[in-house]
Amino acid sequence: MDILKKRVLQAMSLTDDFYNHINEGCLTLKISDVPSNTIGGQAYCIIGARESYLKALKNGHWVGFDCSLIDSNDKPLINSKLEETHANIERFLRETGIDNITSNLLFDLLEHEVQHHGQLIRYTYANKVEFPKSWNIRYTV
Numbered sequence: 001m002d003i004l005k006k007r008v009l010q011a012m013s014l015t016d017d018f019y020n021h022i023n024e025g026c027l028t029l030k031i032s033d034v035p036s037n038t039i040g041g042q043a044y045c046i047i048g049a050r051e052s053y054l055k056a057l058k059n060g061h062w063v064g065f066d067c068s069l070i071d072s073n074d075k076p077l078i079n080s081k082l083e084e085t086h087a088n089i090e091r092f093l094r095e096t097g098i099d100n101i102t103s104n105l106l107f108d109l110l111e112h113e114v115q116h117h118g119q120l121i122r123y124t125y126a127n128k129v130e131f132p133k134s135w136n137i138r139y140t141v
Contacts, residue, residue: 004106005093011113012086014134015046018120019082021132024075031126039123040072046116047078050085053109054092060101 027040048067056062069081089109098106121141124131131141 004103008106008110009090011110014117014138015113016082016086017132017134019043019078022129026129027073027075029123029127031123038072042116042119043078044069044072046113047081047085049109049112050089053105054089056105057092057102
């Protein structure tokens with residue numbers, strides 16, 4: 001299960017790199033001509049999922065979605081929340097063994113984070129934004 005922990009942390013690092021790389025103006029970008037929230041709205045969902053899955057991991061079951069991000073257009077706040085949630089999950093993984101419930105929740109968190117990577121790739125292409133180097137390496141974009 002160490003590989004699962006490693007992959008969760010790797011996915012979170014890629015997300016963090018993405019939001020560190022883009023400029024603040026990118027947070028309001030959408031995909032035109034399709035139902036779409038913003039790149040900042042994607043951050044809200046990612047941060048909320050990290051916070052909510054950590055709560056679920058600690059409780060052994062899903063206890064609902066909640067997000068502490070109050071402004072999805074504030075790049076310093078988003079980056080701070082991404083760093084905080086990443087560190088909190090990394091600390092939990094370092095200190096906790098993985099049982100069946102925890103591994104299922106970790107897989108759910110990993111799937112959620114990576115699903116947002118796919119969405120962010122579409123946003124990035126649609127808005128002609130440059131990818132961070134780590135995404136070029138990982139996803140060949």
